[in-house]
Amino acid sequence: MTFGRFKISVHNHGFFRLDGGAMFGSVPKSLWSRQILADDMNRIRLATRSLLVQSGRRIFLADVGTGDKWPDKLRRLFDVENFAPQETGFDPAAVTDIILTHLHFDHAGGMSRHAPGSLTDIELCYPEARVFVQADNYESAQNPNPRERASYLKEDVLILEQAKLELTRGTQEICPDIWVHQGNGHTRGLQWIEVKNGAESIAYPSDMIPTSHHLPLPYTMGYDMCVEALLKEKEDFLRRAVAHDWIVVFEHDPEVPAARIKIDGRGRYAVREIVAL
Numbered sequence: 198m199t200f201g202r203f204k205i206s207v208h209n210h211g212f213f214r215l216d217g218g219a220m221f222g223s224v225p226k227s228l229w230s231r232q233i234l235a236d237d238m239n240r241i242r243l244a245t246r247s248l249l250v251q252s253g254r255r256i257f258l259a260d261v262g263t264g265d266k267w268p269d270k271l272r273r274l275f276d277v278e279n280f281a282p283q284e285t286g287f288d289p290a291a292v293t294d295i296i297l298t299h300l301h302f303d304h305a306g307g308m309s310r311h312a313p314g315s316l317t318d319i320e321l322c323y324p325e326a327r328v329f330v331q332a333d334n335y336e337s338a339q340n341p342n343p344r345e346r347a348s349y350l351k352e353d354v355l356i357l358e359q360a361k362l363e364l365t366r367g368t369q370e371i372c373p374d375i376w377v378h379q380g381n382g383h384t385r386g387l388q389w390i391e392v393k394n395g396a397e398s399i400a401y402p403s404d405m406i407p408t409s410h411h412l413p414l415p416y417t418m419g420y421d422m423c424v425e426a427l428l429k430e431k432e433d434f435l436r437r438a439v440a441h442d443w444i445v446v447f448e449h450d451p452e453v454p455a456a457r458i459k460i461d462g463r464g465r466y467a468v469r470e471i472v473a474l
């Protein structure tokens with residue numbers, strides 16, 4: 198869609214599956230399974246959807262999917278289905294800037310791939326792009342705590358030494374009307390993205406609100422490092438989203454790419470209107 202002087206689109210890099218219980222934290226399966234079907238391993242299907250923002254000659258890509266460096270055992274565990282670049286609907290070579298919301302494998306894995314003919318050497322998929330990461334997140338990913346060690350994969354983080362890294366700190370306008378904001382609830386130094394057009398905004402909350410099913414405040418993930426902080430960040434985000442009628446993009450929702458938000462009759466945040474970008 199055209200959004201002021203921006204062209205905005207969303208692109209799914211593929212699907213993977215995570216444990217449904219882990220995706221819904223303390224919410225019992227009897228509740229979440231009414232909305233999402235789990236497979237025979239109790240996993241639910243998730244998208245890895247990027248936001249693409251074209252601003253003049255610069256093309257910003259937010260997050261890059263799981264990538265395809267998966268050994269067979271992990272590929273089966275997460276049921277990784279990664280689309281070839283020509284299936285994602287954008288030209289990777291045209292991307293000038295990448296905003297990584299955080300460096301968990303399902304957000305940053307697609308920064309690199311196996312070098313041709315090698316199963317061990319890896320190379321950057323976007324070698325010319327400038328890459329924005331929060332300084333706090335980069336630091337955490339280089340030295341992950343035991344809970345997050347399975348999410349910050351060494352090869353995904355090490356290769357960034359070869360990238361044109363731009364470390365961000367807190368709230369920052371990285372290009373006119375493209376803002377990043379720091380949150381620390383899901384993981385330390387997550388950055389969510391806001392693209393502004395006058396009073397309107399398109400927001401990309403990343404794992405602060407991974408799917409439309411996570412709109413109700415208590416629907417947080419077992420993966421969240423600090424749920425109390427997350428709740429505050431999420432409430433602040435959703436209050437603004439409703440007040441200013443933001444378009445919110447859901448990175449992991451297999452069905453709902455983006456929506457405007459409302460407070461429903463029971464006082465819970467919910468989808469008001471699905472938006473096609």
Ligand SMILES: [Zn+2]
Nearest residue numbers: 301303304404
């Ligand atoms: Zn994620």
